[in-house]
Amino acid sequence: MFKKVKLILCISLFLNFFNLSLAEENFFEEAKNKFNEKKLEDSKFLLQRNIVFNPKDAKSYLYLAKIYNFQENEKEEEKNLNTTLLLEPDNEEAVYMLINIYLKKSNYLKIKELKENFLVICSNLCEKIKVIDEALKNIEPKNES
Numbered sequence: 001m002f003k004k005v006k007l008i009l010c011i012s013l014f015l016n017f018f019n020l021s022l023a024e025e026n027f028f029e030e031a032k033n034k035f036n037e038k039k040l041e042d043s044k045f046l047l048q049r050n051i052v053f054n055p056k057d058a059k060s061y062l063y064l065a066k067i068y069n070f071q072e073n074e075k076e077e078e079k080n081l082n083t084t085l086l087l088e089p090d091n092e093e094a095v096y097m098l099i100n101i102y103l104k105k106s107n108y109l110k111i112k113e114l115k116e117n118f119l120v121i122c123s124n125l126c127e128k129i130k131v132i133d134e135a136l137k138n139i140e141p142k143n144e145s
Contacts, residue, residue, distance in 0.1 A: 031063060047060045090121040096118060099111055
């Protein structure tokens, strides 16, 4: 009898763990779908819920940053982009979004630093380098002679 209870308990724990793993993925996928449908508050809730189960999911932080970008909450956008890059330093989309924040702030040195990194990691967004260079021309410090 005790062996049967132990076996049932083990199976139950395994199934619960399996269901939790599936739920984590479903939170992100569902959040991404809500984001694509422009249901940003629903998406944000699901992304935050996903982060509770999987705090090292860089994709969730990136999508939160995108939501905060739409909501024009630059502080939260920057915070989530920095977390994305902490977890996934070669995330070119996060680097590019962070460059745009620093362009608004006219932080020339930070943009130059991020651009150097972007040049190394870019694979899909490499055409954005021209955009960055053009924007840098407008804020480049003038040499005093």
